[in-house]
Amino acid sequence: MKTIRFLLNGKEASIEVEDNETLLCALRERLGITSVKEGCGIGECGTCTVLVDDEPHYSCLTLASKANGRDIKTVEYLSSSGVLHPLQEAFIRSGAVQCGYCTPAMLLSAYSLLLRNANPDAHDIKEAISGNLCRCTGYIQIEEAIKNAAEICKCNGQD
Numbered sequence: 309m310k311t312i313r314f315l316l317n318g319k320e321a322s323i324e325v326e327d328n329e330t331l332l333c334a335l336r337e338r339l340g341i342t343s344v345k346e347g348c349g350i351g352e353c354g355t356c357t358v359l360v361d362d363e364p365h366y367s368c369l370t371l372a373s374k375a376n377g378r379d380i381k382t383v384e385y386l387s388s389s390g391v392l393h394p395l396q397e398a399f400i401r402s403g404a405v406q407c408g409y410c411t412p413a414m415l416l417s418a419y420s421l422l423l424r425n426a427n428p429d430a431h432d433i434k435e436a437i438s439g440n441l442c443r444c445t446g447y448i449q450i451e452e453a454i455k456n457a458a459e460i461c462k463c464n465g466q467d
């Protein structure tokens with residue numbers, strides 16, 4: 309076991325982890341962050357995506373020890389001010405949430421895109437969510453929601 313310290317959704321966290329423990333397991337089992345979903349467990353579906361220093365990573369393929377000293381964000385970060393982020397509002401409005409299993413990870417990939425690119429085109433959006441599978445929506449509503457949220461964030465001067 310080793311102790312790791314990192315920022316979790318903007319707050320300092322410290323936990324003991326096994327050498328071979330995944331970040332997915334540490335977040336869910338040790339910290340109770342069950343918004344981070346396990347789908348395939350082998351890096352194919354993207355439901356376990358979290359942001360490491362604002363870049364999407366598959367937490368099923370990331371050792372928990374690699375989180376040491378890093379900035380880890382899960383979907384809870386997006387509404388940590390107590391109100392839904394424009395991306396979350398746009399997903400609801402567009403019908404981009406159906407079963408919801410892909411949604412936390414999809415939102416994080418979209419959020420990371422908007423941090424890098426405030427004015428994404430359709431290609432940028434498709435590329436940004438290409439690592440996140442959705443079995444329900446056919447992606448059209450998700451892409452529309454991200455485009456709409458980008459417009460709102462630009463108007464609000466918001467991340």
Ligand code: FES
Binds near residue numbers: 351366
């Ligand atoms: S659980 Fe499918 S990529 Fe991690």
Ligand code: FES
Binds near residue numbers: 410
């Ligand atoms: S909403 Fe069901 S997998 Fe995306």
